[in-house]
Amino acid sequence: SAVISQKPSRDICQRGTSLTIQCQVDSQVTMMFWYRQQPGQSLTLIATANQGSEATYESGFVIDKFPISRPNLTFSTLTVSNMSPEDSSIYLCSVEERLPGYNEQFFGPGTRLTVL
Amino acid sequence: GDSVTQMEGPVTLSEEAFLTINCTYTATGYPSLFWYVQYPGEGLQLLLKATKADDKGSNKGFEATYRKETTSFHLEKGSVQVSDSAVYFCALSPYNQGGKLIFGQGTELSVKP
Numbered sequence: 172s173a174v175i176s177q178k179p180s181r182d183i184c185q186r187g188t189s190l191t192i193q194c195q196v197d198s199q200v201t202m203m204f205w206y207r208q209q210p211g212q213s214l215t216l217i218a219t220a221n222q223g224s225e226a227t228y229e230s231g232f233v234i235d236k237f238p239i240s241r242p243n244l245t246f247s248t249l250t251v252s253n254m255s256p257e258d259s260s261i262y263l264c265s266v267e268e269r270l271p272g273y274n275e276q277f278f279g280p281g282t283r284l285t286v287l
Numbered sequence: 288g289d290s291v292t293q294m295e296g297p298v299t300l301s302e303e304a305f306l307t308i309n310c311t312y313t314a315t316g317y318p319s320l321f322w323y324v325q326y327p328g329e330g331l332q333l334l335l336k337a338t339k340a341d342d343k344g345s346n347k348g349f350e351a352t353y354r355k356e357t358t359s360f361h362l363e364k365g366s367v368q369v370s371d372s373a374v375y376f377c378a379l380s381p382y383n384q385g386g387k388l389i390f391g392q393g394t395e396l397s398v399k400p
Binding site for chain 2 (some may be wrong): 265273
C-alpha cells in the first residue's frame, strides 16, 4: 500500500497569509485528491489532481483560493490562499492505487491548520 | 447530487456489546461503498468495502452488506472491544467519476470496559 507523508503536520497562521501543504507518496500514482475536514465534521473533497493536467475542483472550491500543483507522479501541493479563520481545518491528501479487482484510496496523516 | 447519511453519534457501548452504525446513501448508477475508520491520533484507513449490490465487506470482525433495495450499508460487529473506539465514516465512490469519495458525517464510537 502507498505510504503518504504531508508537510507541515500542523501550523498556526495569521489571517490574510497563505500556506502551502506538501504531499509526498512513496510510489508513482496517477490520481491524487485533496480533502478538507473542518472541526467536528466529515471530509469534503476539494479537488482531484492528476499529473499533467489542471486540477478539477468540486463545487464551492476555486483555484484562486486553493491552487494545486502536481509536478510529477509522487508529489503534489495545495496552497490555502488569503486565509481566514474559516479555513481552520485538517487538510488531507489521498492517492488511489489500483489493486487486483478494485481501487483503494490511501490517506495521508493530514495537516492541521489553525488560522487566527 | 450523491450523498451519504450516517447515524449520529457519539455511540457509547460496553465491551462485548453488539454494534450497528446505520448508513444510507443517495446515488445515481452503481457506486462503490466503503467504511473508513479513524483511530485516535491516527490517519484515516479503509476498514471494508463493497463494490456491487449484495456484496458483503468484512474485516476485523466488522461486516457491512451493500443493499441496493434499501440504499444502505450498515456497519455491524457482534462483540466490540475497547480498541474499536474510533470515528467511523461511511463513504461512496460514484460510478465513473474518477475515484472521488463522498463521506458521511462520521460516527464516534466509544467502548467502555
